[in-house]
Structures are given as C-alpha cells and as structure tokens.
Amino acid sequence: xxxxxxxxxxxxxxxxxxxxxxxxxxxxxxxxxxxxxxxxxxxxxxxxxxxxxx
Amino acid sequence: xxxxxxxxxxxxxxxxxxxxxxxxxxxxxxxxxxxxxxxxxxxxxxxxxxxxxxxxxxxxxxxxxxxxxxxxxxxxxxxxxxxx
Numbered sequence: 001x002x003x004x005x006x007x008x009x010x011x012x013x014x015x016x017x018x019x020x021x022x023x024x025x026x027x028x029x030x031x032x033x034x035x036x037x038x039x040x041x042x043x044x045x046x047x048x049x050x051x052x053x054x
Numbered sequence: 055x056x057x058x059x060x061x062x063x064x065x066x067x068x069x070x071x072x073x074x075x076x077x078x079x080x081x082x083x084x085x086x087x088x089x090x091x092x093x094x095x096x097x098x099x100x101x102x103x104x105x106x107x108x109x110x111x112x113x114x115x116x117x118x119x120x121x122x123x124x125x126x127x128x129x130x131x132x133x134x135x136x137x138x
Contacts, residue, residue, distance in 0.1 A: 030119040037120035042127050043085040 057107075058125055058134040059099035066095065075133045084133050091124060095134065098125075 063079040073092040075084040086092050093111035101107040108118050128134045
C-alpha cells in the first residue's frame with residue numbers, strides 16, 4: 001500500500017462557502033470576481049508529515 | 055483552449071461539498087468545492103475542448119473564466135494533465 005493510501009478513510013469537512021456573483025461576461029480575461037470564485041472552487045492542502053497522525 | 059484529463063495517479067472521491075482529489079505521487083490533497091467543477095473534471099478527458107465540458111456540466115457562461123482558472127490551478131497541482 002502506498003504511503004498515506006488510507007487517506008480515503010478520513011472524514012473530510014470543508015468550510016461552507018458562498019459563491020460570489022459572476023463577473024460580467026464581456027471578456028475572457030479573468031477579473032477579480034473570477035479570481036475569488038476560482039479560489040473558492042479549488043483549495044489545496046499539504047499532508048506531508050501527517051502520516052501516522054490519522 | 056486546452057483540454058484536460060485526470061492525472062492517472064489521482065483518486066477522486068465524491069464529498070458533500072464536491073470532491074476530494076488525492077495525488078498518490080506528490081501526496082497533495084485538493085478540495086474541489088463545487089459539483090459542477092467535479093463534473094467538468096470527470097468529463098474533461100472525453101472532451102477535446104474544455105469549453106464543451108463546461109457547457110456540458112451546466113456552468114453559467116459568465117463563470118467560465120473562473121472555472122478555466124480553477125482548471126489551470128488543478129493542472130498546476132498535478133490533479134489534471136493538460137492536453138493541447
């Protein structure tokens with residue numbers, strides 16, 4: 001079994017988020033609201049050093 | 055627009071908030087906090103253009119830039135691999 005393969009046994013609780021209103025669709029370039037929404041859509045965490053904790 | 059596919063070393067587990075992605079290679083955990091984003095990620099490999107996946111998942115077109123940014127971040131994290 002790979003290190004930390006038991007990650008799937010973890011119970012995960014993510015914070016509740018309220019998505020911001022979408023930015024006007026007059027440009028394909030991401031605006032501030034798009035950056036905020038992208039931050040809410042994807043969150044990364046590192047579990048290096050956590051093996052054996054759970 | 056690039057197209058994407060789920061990295062072969064990534065496992066995706068559905069959660070109430072969306073899905074949890076675990077990369078068995080770099081051991082990074084990534085939260086996908088939206089069901090539509092999860093649908094895009096799961097269908098991306100079958101679409102030659104990410105916009106087709108976005109439309110298929112029912113993402114509001116006004117939010118496509120944000121979702122494209124989120125997908126690029128998933129690619130940076132190794133969750134997705136880009137296919138040009």
